[in-house]
Amino acid sequence: xxxxxxxxxxxxxxxxxxxxxxxxxxxxxxxxxxxxxxxxxxxxxxxxxxxxxxxxxxxxxxxxxxxxxxxxxxxxxxxxxxxxxxxxxxxxxxxxxxxxxxxxxxxx
Numbered sequence: 001x002x003x004x005x006x007x008x009x010x011x012x013x014x015x016x017x018x019x020x021x022x023x024x025x026x027x028x029x030x031x032x033x034x035x036x037x038x039x040x041x042x043x044x045x046x047x048x049x050x051x052x053x054x055x056x057x058x059x060x061x062x063x064x065x066x067x068x069x070x071x072x073x074x075x076x077x078x079x080x081x082x083x084x085x086x087x088x089x090x091x092x093x094x095x096x097x098x099x100x101x102x103x104x105x106x107x108x
Contacts, residue, residue: 018058021085021092022046025056025063028093035100050100056092061085063092068102 019041026048029035038049046058056065062085066078083092
């Protein structure tokens, strides 16, 4: 029988890389940018919810989030900003923090 404490301590080799990256980005956002967010993970994706208008999706090869720029091909939707998972947690967190501050300032 697995206890709650056992479930909290996972073998890092069993955690998908995109979940590990989401956790690292969450930590960088909290420590360097004073931004707290929720982290959720599913079978093939993880996500960070920074606000109702900013959710970052972490896939095995890339991360994406709404840029705030309207998509001319899809009315009512924003163009998605993207970063490679190879950019690293610091660079991705910096871009997410910039977008978060734009939203907080009332910019697009």
